[in-house]
Amino acid sequence: MKLLEKTTLGNLTLKNKMVMSAMTRSRADINGVVGDMTVQYYTQRASAGLIFTEAIRISEEATGSPLTPGIYTPEQIDAWKKVTKAVHDQGGLIVAQLWYTGRAGHSIDRNGKLPLAPSALPIQGAQHFTSQGLKDYETPQEITIAEIKQTIKDYGQAAKNAMEAGFDGVELHAANGYLPSQFLAESANQRTDEYGGSIPNKARFVLEAMQELISTVGGDKVGIKLSPFHPYGNMILDDPAGTYTYLVEELNKLDFAYVELMKRSPYFPSPAHYPADDEIDLFGGMIQQTVIANAGYDEASGEAELEKGIAGLVSFGTLFLANPDLPKRFEVGAELNQPDRATMFGGAAAGYIDYPFLASNE
Numbered sequence: 001m002k003l004l005e006k007t008t009l010g011n012l013t014l015k016n017k018m019v020m021s022a023m024t025r026s027r028a029d030i031n032g033v034v035g036d037m038t039v040q041y042y043t044q045r046a047s048a049g050l051i052f053t054e055a056i057r058i059s060e061e062a063t064g065s066p067l068t069p070g071i072y073t074p075e076q077i078d079a080w081k082k083v084t085k086a087v088h089d090q091g092g093l094i095v096a097q098l099w100y101t102g103r104a105g106h107s108i109d110r111n112g113k114l115p116l117a118p119s120a121l122p123i124q125g126a127q128h129f130t131s132q133g134l135k136d137y138e139t140p141q142e143i144t145i146a147e148i149k150q151t152i153k154d155y156g157q158a159a160k161n162a163m164e165a166g167f168d169g170v171e172l173h174a175a176n177g178y179l180p181s182q183f184l185a186e187s188a189n190q191r192t193d194e195y196g197g198s199i200p201n202k203a204r205f206v207l208e209a210m211q212e213l214i215s216t217v218g219g220d221k222v223g224i225k226l227s228p229f230h231p232y233g234n235m236i237l238d239d240p241a242g243t244y245t246y247l248v249e250e251l252n253k254l255d256f257a258y259v260e261l262m263k264r265s266p267y268f269p270s271p272a273h274y275p276a277d278d279e280i281d282l283f284g285g286m287i288q289q290t291v292i293a294n295a296g297y298d299e300a301s302g303e304a305e306l307e308k309g310i311a312g313l314v315s316f317g318t319l320f321l322a323n324p325d326l327p328k329r330f331e332v333g334a335e336l337n338q339p340d341r342a343t344m345f346g347g348a349a350a351g352y353i354d355y356p357f358l359a360s361n362e
């Protein structure tokens with residue numbers, strides 16, 4: 001099975017082609033510090049070829065949701081050291097996903113401060129999970145050029161901190177309607193300066209953030225997650241194929257390790273003017289870096305995707321959440337545990353570190 005074959009990514013050697021995709025679990029403390037349960041959660045999943053952490057806030061300003069971890073205070077960095085050491089001790093590899101939420105946040109969990117976003121345009125038709133329950137999205141404050149420059153620097157500092165914490169690399173979270181993807185979408189970006197208007201202007205933020213990460217830690221430790229046709233977070237682009245084609249062509253000029261390409265989900269239908277093409281077929285073939293295919297894969301479809309030859313690896317989210325020993329289960333053709341939606345975000349050990357492993361004789 002190709003999924004279980006060894007491979008390389010940047011300067012890393014992976015024991016299989018099964019990546020655990022990033023999943024927010026909202027189990028950090030109020031200071032954004034992860035604890036022993038998180039050490040155990042990731043260590044249990046160390047048989048993945050590579051683990052992407054849950055999204056990690058690069059700064060206080062990056063905050064959008066409660067109980068999500070950060071990587072900008074000494075306490076946060078020290079806590080991540082325990083995670084990376086334990087995963088490495090089990091023979092695993094782990095990359096930090098770097099996060100800035102932008103308008104997908106709420107002032108309740110930002111010390112009363114409105115979120116910053118490309119333009120003062122709120123997310124429509126959805127509510128945000130806050131520490132005081134579900135709330136309507138607020139109209140964010142337009143981020144200034146000085147704040148954009150500071151944010152780019154914060155990505156670099158967070159990447160440096162991730163190296164200090166022992167991570168094997170960093171992933172720019174440019175998917176799912178958070179700040180980098182907000183810059184690409186007309187539904188969030190109506191700026192008239194060099195960060196809005198034309199496609200090159202809208203792509204500028206993502207490219208500058210990537211350049212900052214690459215120059216800080218070296219391209220072989222850097223990747224990016226994109227979700228071109230996924231409208232989650234009210235991401236509506238006038239020309240999604242043209243915008244992401246431009247972005248991919250510009251990313252091709254940079255020297256880094258991989259693009260994790262997340263396909264749209266059947267649960268979030270894209271707008272009528274979007275192309276029907278499969279994202280891996282459409283963009284994957286253009287991408288110079290290694291492609292990691294994501295969203296909705298199981299063993300058969302993941303294997304088929306690798307057979308097609310565009311993607312070098314496949315990342316699995318919910319299947320890894322519910323099956324700490326997913327590679328083993330694929331190997332022996334075992335039944336899979338089903339994910340429990342009620343315990344995905346927040347809570348304690350239940351639904352976090354108590355998903356059963358296969359018995360050793362299975």
Ligand SMILES: Cc1cc2nc3c(=O)[nH]c(=O)nc-3n(C[C@H](O)[C@H](O)[C@H](O)COP(=O)(O)O)c2cc1C
Pocket residue numbers: 021022023024025054055097173175176225262294295296297315316317318319344345
């Ligand atoms: C509980 C949960 C939390 C998630 N949090 C993140 C996140 O922090 N960063 C991210 O890039 N994607 C996040 N995702 C999306 C997953 O990484 C993945 O792209 C998605 O679940 C599709 O893959 P799957 O069909 O294999 O689950 C999350 C998904 C789930 C189920």
